[in-house]
Amino acid sequence: xxxxxxxxxxxxxxxxxxxxxxxxxxxxxxxxxxxxxxxxxxxxxxxxxxxxxxxxxxxxxxxxxxxxxxxxxxxxxxxxxxxxxxxxxxxxxxxxxxxxxxxxxxxxxxxxxx
Amino acid sequence: xxxxxxxxxxxxxxxxxxxxxxxxxxxxxxxxxxxxxxxxxxxxxxxxxxxxxxxxxxxxxxxxxxxxxxxxxxxxxxxxxxxxxxxxxxxxxxxxxxxxxxxxxxxxxxxxx
Numbered sequence: 001x002x003x004x005x006x007x008x009x010x011x012x013x014x015x016x017x018x019x020x021x022x023x024x025x026x027x028x029x030x031x032x033x034x035x036x037x038x039x040x041x042x043x044x045x046x047x048x049x050x051x052x053x054x055x056x057x058x059x060x061x062x063x064x065x066x067x068x069x070x071x072x073x074x075x076x077x078x079x080x081x082x083x084x085x086x087x088x089x090x091x092x093x094x095x096x097x098x099x100x101x102x103x104x105x106x107x108x109x110x111x112x113x114x
Numbered sequence: 115x116x117x118x119x120x121x122x123x124x125x126x127x128x129x130x131x132x133x134x135x136x137x138x139x140x141x142x143x144x145x146x147x148x149x150x151x152x153x154x155x156x157x158x159x160x161x162x163x164x165x166x167x168x169x170x171x172x173x174x175x176x177x178x179x180x181x182x183x184x185x186x187x188x189x190x191x192x193x194x195x196x197x198x199x200x201x202x203x204x205x206x207x208x209x210x211x212x213x214x215x216x217x218x219x220x221x222x223x224x225x226x227x
Contacts, residue, residue: 101212107154
């Protein structure tokens, strides 16, 4: 079945630095790769996603890259701010119409030090 | 819209007790799912549903039952609670399937003694 590995489990950066979180997936049929941010005591929220027909997507300080050959995708956060501190999850799904499962990675706790 | 709502927020059970975690959404979403979140293990899919009357198993379905009699509601039942089911449970929904934005509820924290 589908498996998603996420690294690192914790990441500490200085404010203004960049942060990179990496994920690998097992099923080559996966075609949708979202990233979620979870703040303390809340449910996860989508921050960016990418589909398998695109190699890179950017939204202000956040970008995601996808390497289908290596079955690897990454989240890049530039100019980090204290409010970026949270738990980040990657996920992968094989979606076909109104079906499919979304499988999450183990999560990365990002701490941005002021 | 209230979005995705979950009740209760927190529950303590004794081993062997049963309970139902409630999940409701008012966005007319067809796809709903249940996850459990444990430290170091991320979010693991328990069960999901692609529409009323249709459910399927996720990664960790054992010990949990679901049903989907209406579009709005997707309750998760623990028939005989075990300490291993101590976790935070999240319900999520989307318009059509797994390949689009999932809207998560605020979670239910469950402690099984």
